[in-house]
Amino acid sequence: MSSAPPSSPPPRPVPKLDAENRAFWTGGAEGHLNIVHCGDCGQYTHPPRILCRHCQSENVAPKAVAGTGVIDTMTVNHQPWAPGLEVPFVIARVALDGVPGVFLTTNIVNSPVDQVNFGDKVRVTFEQQGDIFYPLFEKAN
Amino acid sequence: MAREAYITGVGQSEVGVRLPRHPLLLTVDAVNQALADAGLTLDQIDGVFSFPGKAQGYLAFSPVGTDDLIEVLGIKSKWQMGAMEQPAQLSAIGMAAWAVKEGICRHVICFRTVYEAGGMANPAEYMPLQQKTTSGSSQWTSPFWATSAACWVAQYAARHVHKYGMTREQLAQIAINGSKNALLNPNARAITKEELTLDKYMSARMISTPLCLYDCDRFSDASTVIIVSAGDALDEIKATPVRIAATSGSVDRYSWDQVEWSAAYDAGPDLWKNTDYRPKDVDTVQFYDGFAFLPITWLEGLGFVEKGEGHKFIEGGTRIARDGELPLNTAGGQLGAGRLHGFGFAHEAVTQLRGAAGERQIPGDPKVAVATSGGGPMAAALLLARD
Numbered sequence: 001m002s003s004a005p006p007s008s009p010p011p012r013p014v015p016k017l018d019a020e021n022r023a024f025w026t027g028g029a030e031g032h033l034n035i036v037h038c039g040d041c042g043q044y045t046h047p048p049r050i051l052c053r054h055c056q057s058e059n060v061a062p063k064a065v066a067g068t069g070v071i072d073t074m075t076v077n078h079q080p081w082a083p084g085l086e087v088p089f090v091i092a093r094v095a096l097d098g099v100p101g102v103f104l105t106t107n108i109v110n111s112p113v114d115q116v117n118f119g120d121k122v123r124v125t126f127e128q129q130g131d132i133f134y135p136l137f138e139k140a141n
Numbered sequence: 142m143a144r145e146a147y148i149t150g151v152g153q154s155e156v157g158v159r160l161p162r163h164p165l166l167l168t169v170d171a172v173n174q175a176l177a178d179a180g181l182t183l184d185q186i187d188g189v190f191s192f193p194g195k196a197q198g199y200l201a202f203s204p205v206g207t208d209d210l211i212e213v214l215g216i217k218s219k220w221q222m223g224a225m226e227q228p229a230q231l232s233a234i235g236m237a238a239w240a241v242k243e244g245i246c247r248h249v250i251c252f253r254t255v256y257e258a259g260g261m262a263n264p265a266e267y268m269p270l271q272q273k274t275t276s277g278s279s280q281w282t283s284p285f286w287a288t289s290a291a292c293w294v295a296q297y298a299a300r301h302v303h304k305y306g307m308t309r310e311q312l313a314q315i316a317i318n319g320s321k322n323a324l325l326n327p328n329a330r331a332i333t334k335e336e337l338t339l340d341k342y343m344s345a346r347m348i349s350t351p352l353c354l355y356d357c358d359r360f361s362d363a364s365t366v367i368i369v370s371a372g373d374a375l376d377e378i379k380a381t382p383v384r385i386a387a388t389s390g391s392v393d394r395y396s397w398d399q400v401e402w403s404a405a406y407d408a409g410p411d412l413w414k415n416t417d418y419r420p421k422d423v424d425t426v427q428f429y430d431g432f433a434f435l436p437i438t439w440l441e442g443l444g445f446v447e448k449g450e451g452h453k454f455i456e457g458g459t460r461i462a463r464d465g466e467l468p469l470n471t472a473g474g475q476l477g478a479g480r481l482h483g484f485g486f487a488h489e490a491v492t493q494l495r496g497a498a499g500e501r502q503i504p505g506d507p508k509v510a511v512a513t514s515g516g517g518p519m520a521a522a523l524l525l526a527r528d
């Protein structure tokens with residue numbers, strides 16, 4: 001299985017774009033973290049859907065949210081799941097500010113892993129790979 | 142009188158790592174063993190249930206479907222079911238119980254076959270093509286290299302560390318207990334060869350904090366079969382029947398990262414709704430341990446302890462040992478006896494309730510057991526009783 005590690009990190013798996021997820025994965029081109037918002041009940045639906053999961057209204061549209069949040073839970077991953085993947089790194093579940101009930105699984109970047117903790121305030125930073133803008137997060141202070 | 146459902150036969154193929162035997166043959170081995178155990182013949186079987194059905198895109202995960210068995214065994218099946226979209230592995234047995242209670246079927250083969258170790262040795266035939274793209278639920282995790290369920294369960298476990306003070310020494314008891322019991326399980330010989338010590342556990346490499354190598358089950362090759370029979374068909378059975386006293390399941394959205402608590406906290410309380418048995422009546426628990434943290438969620442979800450207390454209950458390992466107050470995973474669990482993917486827990490519960498567990502038999506003439514499966518947003522539980 002093992003081979004010489006490639007000189008560059010492996011590409012992130014690429015989400016297959018569709019009617020439901022396109023605004024989420026491409027919003028970073030405009031610097032927007034888009035979450036599906038309901039024009040009728042005002043609540044958010046994530047993962048994105050073409051109807052509101054709270055009131056089943058079809059009057060939904062992606063809405064740019066603040067892009068800040070708090071680390072709800074996290075793990076330091078040590079296992080290279082793909083050849084050449086550099087470890088360790090932080091996988092976190094971020095509770096988004098102003099978007100109650102919505103969490104994003106993401107990576108916390110630009111800090112050593114031992115400087116990342118539960119409750120840390122974080123903000124989005126997009127990493128572009130082709131058409132996709134991956135919403136990663138970094139510490140806000 | 143309402144019909145009851147019973148487990149009347151259990152069987153398990155050789156359990157190994159990279160077994161040369163074809164997974165369809167492993168399945169037939171387990172079927173034959175379960176039939177002999179129950180005293181049934183194939184012409185008495187009229188239903189076949191499984192989880193998750195044949196996984197065409199990833200055969201190592203599930204290489205045999207209900208159609209395969211019906212075909213090669215010549216079963217005249219009245220009802221079959223093999224689907225991923227059900228609340229975790231043991232729900233296939235729960236649905237078989239409903240089928241016999243409803244009078245649709247009389248004797249049902251339930252099975253789970255895995256070939257994940259053998260599949261690694263033969264990736265062209267058994268493993269998925271290299272996935273550069275992602276869709277469905279995995280798109281919300283794999284782009285961030287949260288590729289494995291290890292990373293998902295780790296985030297639940299990390300919260301127990303942060304919020305309730307769970308230590309690695311406490312968590313270690315699940316894997317240590319599993320290794321001790323596996324050494325007394327003849328079917329686990331290829332998986333566990335020596336007892337896991339706390340020192341060895343503490344120095345193991347991390348996978349995803351707080352889960353280390355020994356907190357994650359290992360790919361294995363095996364088939365496990367459970368035969369479910371109608372209560373009015375027991376005169377055809379030669380083995381000691383074990384009643385399926387209650388079933389429960391829960392799926393709270395299939396989005397691991399959107400749910401606050403794993404589904405064990407919903408399926409747990411539900412298990413006690415349709416039975417007079419209570420946690421204090423339970424003689425042994427067989428809790429899904431694909432990752433070591435999951436039994437802690439079942440201890441809490443089923444009400445054996447309060448939420449946030451599970452790691453304290455297992456501390457030191459004496460309460461969950463074979464001679465403790467609540468013997469856990471007496472065959473070794475998946476950590477000790479291989480990734481049988483859920484069905485091993487039902488197999489061992491029945492074996493213990495029949496007093497047929499040999500060297501690892503728990504004392505005290507056990508009559509009631511709980512077997513569970515699942516983690517994260519899906520969960521299924523069975524309450525089994527020899528009454």
Ligand SMILES: [Zn+2]
Pocket residue numbers: 038039040041042043052053054055056057
């Ligand atoms: Zn709405």
